[in-house]
Amino acid sequence: MGYSMSRLELESDICDGEKNIPEVSSSQRSTRPLNVLDHEIAQITKLRSGPHELLSHVEPGRREQQVSTVKMLARREGNYSGRGRFSSADCCHVLSRYLPVNGPWLVDQMNSRAYVSQFSADGSLFVAGFQGSNIRVYNVDKGWKVQKNIVAKSLRWTITDTSLSADQRHLVYASMSPIVHIVNVGSAETESLANVTV
Known part of the structure; x- marks a missing residue:
């Protein structure tokens, strides 16, 4: 699929005031x-x-x-x-000499939209919050492996914000409700269902 750009060519009859404008195909080039x-x-x-x-x-x-x-x-x-x-x-x-040539590539695929995402301060973790009540924490250093899959509680429409603690052991998330949830992301289990509510 290719797109080409052509230069606007002014014909003498257009300059003379005639209303008929000849059509010029985009593949023609001016000499x-x-x-x-x-x-x-x-x-x-x-x-x-x-x-x-x-x-x-x-x-x-x-x-x-x-x-x-x-x-x-x-x-x-x-x-x-x-x-x-x-x-x-x-x-x-x-x-201009250093454009990315390898990527982007697919890291993960969910059935709902991702609404928020962020890297940890040191860049070793990536957090993505999805509309379908999931939050995924990816370990960047281990080939984008899912470190924690969090099922959000009391979700209203989508995850609106996430934040990792400085020691990267806890994740705070919120949705469109007056409740803030804290999850221990430093634990060994991949699935997290027991969110601590604040």
Whole structure:
């Protein structure tokens, strides 16, 4: 499935005021050279996504086309640009080279929507709250294995908020009710049915 973009072509009869506009298929391309606006857009895009001029010099008078990220970092630390930091164009240039290529992948599949999710402070656990009265705690370090499956009590429509304690032993969750629940997620069992209500 492909999408193509075509440039708006002004025909002479449109400029003369005629109402009939000829249809141009999206696969046709103009043979006319790029106009000034196209050059300006290309130049602005190049300026906003390319490295700073002083960060891309190889030697006096020569400019490197593909600047390595390591060289850019070294030149930033050496304050070659005079600002001591990357410009937004420098950031764009560096980040455009490191796009994720592996993923996303399926971690788990539930029969209801996930409404809240968060990582623990150290990133080792991931908590997801679902509309169908389930909260799952995944152990990121062990290949996203389900560490705890919590069946929510007194649920009204969905889980609205979750929060892990600093020691990652307890999870607090709430729904659209005046009750807050605390669950021990540090225990060895995977299933948790005995929620402590506060």
